[in-house]
Structure formats: structure tokens, C-alpha cells
Amino acid sequence: MDRKQELIDKLTGIRSSRKSYYRKLNSTIEELKNKNKQLEVINQLTQLHVNNSWEEVSSYIASRVSRVLDFDRFVLTLIDRSEFCFYISEQTDANWHCHLIKRQYQTDAALSITEFKKLLQKDISSHYGETVCLENQTGKIYGFLTLLNDKKTEYSAENLEFFKRFGEHTRVFIENNILFKDVSEKVNIEAQLIQSAKLASLGEMAAGIAHELNSPLTAILGNSQLLMRRITDEQSNKMLTDIYQCGFRSKKIIQNLLVFSRQEEYQFADVNPNDAVEDALGLIGYQLSVSEISIKKKLDRTVPHVRGSRQQIEQVIINLLLNAKDAVQERKEPLIIIGTTLKHIEKRPYVSIYVWDNGIGIEQENISKIFNPFFTTKAKKKGTGLGLSISLGIAESHGGKLMADSKVNEYCQFSLLLPVQNGEGGEENEEGARS
Ligand SMILES: Nc1ncnc2c1ncn2[C@@H]1O[C@H](COP(=O)(O)OP(=O)(O)OP(=O)(O)O)[C@@H](O)[C@H]1O
Ligand SMILES: [Mg+2]
Structure with a gap:
């Protein structure tokens, strides 16, 4: 027995009882598990895609880091000249959601963590936080990662080291x-x-x-x-x-x-959305009807006028109609519905000019790509892949949106949403061609 104990002591180098040896072993295993988890979290950064928006980046980072560290809120701060963008992620119902706060701050070129913390305090008062810098090769700070807590929280030296290392890896991705x-x-x-x-x-x-x-x-x-x-x-x-x-x-x-x-x-004026639709149809309606496509109009005559460039709005409608025409080409009973309606998004009224078709639809994986310039699924000579990216640019220059909704082989609907000026826009009407 003595010999055995002696052997264990020699093998393990631990001059203690067997009980304390196992305790030590357990804590080493725990430590290794923790390290593994940390490595896994750092590794998961590779799942982020360059196409992700900053909001998505912030909430993803928050969800990953929360597996290792406890905190109430996570802030990804990006500095673009004097503009500070705080992407603040908070957890609700097990999911992390991000909102953006933008601020103009006149700061020196060299901003320290302490100065930054003071700035952040202005927007998120009474908090305790840990911050790491994001700086480029030339040493210029372009952002920060911050863990925020409502109550004072002390992180262990090991956890702080992990957060620093995590910041290093995030820096490359950002x-x-x-x-x-x-x-x-x-x-x-x-x-x-x-x-x-x-x-x-x-x-x-x-x-x-x-x-x-x-x-x-x-x-x-x-x-x-x-x-x-x-x-x-x-x-x-x-x-x-x-x-x-x-x-x-x-x-x-x-x-x-x-x-x-x-x-x-291309000057902004008062535009009647229904007139823009009629004019666009006047320009290419013939082209559509010779392709034996049924065109159905669902114009809501009560929609308010919008501020915009009539030619540009018509240009978007024409792009959408031409896309719909291409999409229904192989259908037995090709149908395009074009309509106008009033719609509220985040309590703001918009006039929606929508084009619905019963064509081939868009694959889910392509939905996020269709607005990219040069993205096309059409034959080389047929499509340049610019129609939708130009249309999106026009929608945004009008303070509006261009949205797509589709089910493969069933339908596709694009909606050009143009903001209604203050004082206009009453009750919301039925939205969508089929609903
Ligand atoms: N109504 C639709 N139904 C199915 N797919 C569509 C529809 N509208 C657009 N798409 C898809 O989006 C892609 C991009 O459209 P976009 O209008 O930007 O370019 P394009 O039509 O291919 O070329 P261009 O408009 O420059 O001639 C299309 O190639 C097609 O795959
Ligand atoms: Mg097109």
C-alpha cells in the first residue's frame, strides 16, 4: 500500500492525499474545458460573413462571448471620422438584438480608452464596463468592443485575457x-x-x-x-x-x-404614384402584351402623392416589370399584377408600388444577392445584373425602400416603398397583390 502511494506521488508529483489529487485533476479538467470553450468562441468568428450588417455582427459577437463571460449589454463601436456608431446588443428571450446609436463627437485623432468610456457614459449612463480597442496596422483606433454591466462586475485575470485575445481576432474580421x-x-x-x-x-x-x-x-x-x-x-x-x-x-x-x-x-416634384405606373405601362405595356402576358392593375386611387423624380420612379417600375416579364416567360398562364397601396412600416406611412408575378421566383439563397451590382441569373447577353441595384439606389435616394418577397416556382413580389410627406397618409390599405 505504502509503495502504491509512493508510486502515485512519484508519478503525479503531488505530495498530497489521493482526494486532493482528484480535486486538483478535476479543476484542471474544468480549466481545460473553459479554455476549449474560449477557443471555440474565437473559432466561431469565422462564421461571420463580410456581407453581414454591423448590427448582425454586434449581436453575433454578443451571443458568442456570452457563452464564456457574463454581461448585460455588448457594444461594438465604430468610428468614421467624427461619427461614432454604437451598435448596442441586448438579450431578450434568449436572442440578442442590436440597435444603433449615432453620435457626432469632435475628438482628437488619438483617442484613449478612458476618453472613449467618458463618451459612452454620455449615451449609456451609470454602467460599468470592460473595453478593448480595435486599432489598425498603423496604430489608428477605429473602434472598440465593450462589455457593459448594470452592477459593478470584476472579471478574473484569465477572463480579461480572453476578452483581449478575442478583441485581437475580431479586429482582423472587422x-x-x-x-x-x-x-x-x-x-x-x-x-x-x-x-x-x-x-x-x-x-x-x-x-x-x-x-x-x-x-x-x-x-x-x-x-x-x-x-x-x-x-x-x-x-x-x-x-x-x-x-x-x-x-x-x-x-x-x-x-x-x-x-x-x-x-x-431628375428634380424632385410632386408625383402621383398611379400616374407613374400608367406611364411606365404606356412605355412597355405593348412589349408585355405581345408576349401574351396578362397584366392586371390594382391601383388604389386614394394613395397620396409623393415627393420624387417621376422619371426615376418610372425607371424602377420598368425594371421591375421587365424582370417580371422574364420570370413568367415559361409559365402556361403568365400573370403580372401591378398595384399601388398605402402601407405603414415602423409607424411611418409609405406608398407601395408593387409588381407581383407568378414566375419562377427567387431561390432563398439568392434573395440577399439580387440587389448586388452584376448579380444575374440570366444568360450573358440578356441581363447585366444592374436593374435592381440601380433601382435600390433610386429607392434610397427617395428615402424609401425596395423589398423582395418570393417563393420559388410560385410567385415573386417587389415593392417600391416611397415615404409619404408629413400630413398625408391615412388608413393603411390591403397590402400585396394576393393578400
Ligand atoms: N421577378 C423576378 N422573378 C425571379 N427572379 C427575379 C425577379 N426579379 C429579379 N430576379 C432575379 O434577380 C436578378 C437580378 O435582377 P436585375 O434586374 O438586377 O438584373 P437582370 O434582370 O439579371 O439584368 P438587367 O436588369 O441589368 O438587364 C435576376 O437575374 C433574377 O435572377
Ligand atoms: Mg432586370
Whole structure:
């Protein structure tokens, strides 16, 4: 027995009882488990994608770190010149949710943690926190990670070391993300430039043709009216009315083309959403009807007017209609519904101009990509993948949104949401083409 004990002591190097040896072993195992958990949390940072929004990044980090450390709130702070963005994540019902607070602070180039804590205190008063810096290769601080607690909390040296190391790894991801967002913005601007150059030359061409056709059309309209007055025979008169109406429709299409091609008219004015829909349909309705697509209009005549550029709004509607046309191509009974309605989002009223189709729909995994410039699932010569990214840009420049909803092989609906000016916008109407 003595020999055995001696052997254990020699093997373990622990000059103590067997009980305390196991206690020590248990605590070592616990420590290793904890270390493993910490490594796992750091490893899980690779699950973040550069396409994730900063809100998603903040709540994801909070949810991961909370597996190792206790805290009430997590703040990812990003500094862009003098603008501070605090992405604050809090836990409700087991999920972490993030909200953003933006602040303008005039600070020196070199901002220390202590100064930062003072700034944060202004927005989130009476809290205790641990902060690590995010600084780039040149030593410039561009953000902070902060754990906030309502009550004073002391973290162990080991936990603080973990948070520091976690900050180091997060720094790499955040730097990549900033770079990616920067590049995407540049690609987007470039794409818009290409598209506006394309539109400008198209506009010029359209304007030339429209002017050429204007004079013969004026003659057709004028002369058919004269003849209608002179000829009383019923059958001939009916034929003349037909000529007049067709000529009138052509004239309207040409006027629309002229308005559409006038680039300098991108000025904001009062726009009737229903008129914009009618004009867009006037421009491409024929193209749709020859493809034997049924077009159904569900215009709510009571929707308020919006502030915006009529040509740009029409441009979005045309893009959406052309996409819908492509999507229903293979359908037996192709149907497109275009409508207007009033909708409230976060208590703000918007006019929704929606285009619904019973086409191929969009795969779930593609929904987040369709607004990216150059993303297309169409044949090389058919699509440039710019339509939706330009349309989104236009929606945002109007303070609005462009939303997509789809079920593969069933339907697809795009809604252009334009904000209603103060004082307008009453009761919400039925939303959606099918609901
Ligand atoms: N109504 C729709 N139904 C199904 N998929 C759609 C619909 N609208 C858009 N998409 C998908 O979104 C992609 C991007 O659309 P977008 O309008 O930006 O580009 P595009 O139509 O491919 O090319 P472009 O408009 O520049 O000619 C399309 O390639 C298609 O995969
Ligand atoms: Mg398109």
C-alpha cells in the first residue's frame, strides 16, 4: 500500500492525499474545458460573413462571448471620422438584438480608452464596463468592443485575457469587413456610372426617334380629326376614330419616351404614384402584351402623392416589370399584377408600388444577392445584373425602400416603398397583390 502511494506521488508529483489529487485533476479538467470553450468562441468568428450588417455582427459577437463571460449589454463601436456608431446588443428571450446609436463627437485623432468610456457614459449612463480597442496596422483606433454591466462586475485575470485575445481576432474580421464594404461601395458607384451612361445614350436615341415621329403623328391626328368631322358615314367614321385613337396612343408613348430621356429632369416634384405606373405601362405595356402576358392593375386611387423624380420612379417600375416579364416567360398562364397601396412600416406611412408575378421566383439563397451590382441569373447577353441595384439606389435616394418577397416556382413580389410627406397618409390599405 505504502509503495502504491509512493508510486502515485512519484508519478503525479503531488505530495498530497489521493482526494486532493482528484480535486486538483478535476479543476484542471474544468480549466481545460473553459479554455476549449474560449477557443471555440474565437473559432466561431469565422462564421461571420463580410456581407453581414454591423448590427448582425454586434449581436453575433454578443451571443458568442456570452457563452464564456457574463454581461448585460455588448457594444461594438465604430468610428468614421467624427461619427461614432454604437451598435448596442441586448438579450431578450434568449436572442440578442442590436440597435444603433449615432453620435457626432469632435475628438482628437488619438483617442484613449478612458476618453472613449467618458463618451459612452454620455449615451449609456451609470454602467460599468470592460473595453478593448480595435486599432489598425498603423496604430489608428477605429473602434472598440465593450462589455457593459448594470452592477459593478470584476472579471478574473484569465477572463480579461480572453476578452483581449478575442478583441485581437475580431479586429482582423472587422478590418476585412470595412474594406469589403468600401470596395462594394466603389463597385456600386462604378456600376451606376455605367448604367447611367447606358441610359444616357439610350435616352438620346429615344429622344431622336421621338422627335422624328412627332411630326408625322401630328399630321395623322390632325387630319383624322378633320376627316371625322367631314365624313358622316358610320362605318368610315368608326375606322377614322380607330386611326385617331391609335395615333393618340402613339403620341402618348412618344411623350413618355421624351420625358424619360430628359436626364436633367431628375428634380424632385410632386408625383402621383398611379400616374407613374400608367406611364411606365404606356412605355412597355405593348412589349408585355405581345408576349401574351396578362397584366392586371390594382391601383388604389386614394394613395397620396409623393415627393420624387417621376422619371426615376418610372425607371424602377420598368425594371421591375421587365424582370417580371422574364420570370413568367415559361409559365402556361403568365400573370403580372401591378398595384399601388398605402402601407405603414415602423409607424411611418409609405406608398407601395408593387409588381407581383407568378414566375419562377427567387431561390432563398439568392434573395440577399439580387440587389448586388452584376448579380444575374440570366444568360450573358440578356441581363447585366444592374436593374435592381440601380433601382435600390433610386429607392434610397427617395428615402424609401425596395423589398423582395418570393417563393420559388410560385410567385415573386417587389415593392417600391416611397415615404409619404408629413400630413398625408391615412388608413393603411390591403397590402400585396394576393393578400
Ligand atoms: N421577378 C423576378 N422573378 C425571379 N427572379 C427575379 C425577379 N426579379 C429579379 N430576379 C432575379 O434577380 C436578378 C437580378 O435582377 P436585375 O434586374 O438586377 O438584373 P437582370 O434582370 O439579371 O439584368 P438587367 O436588369 O441589368 O438587364 C435576376 O437575374 C433574377 O435572377
Ligand atoms: Mg432586370
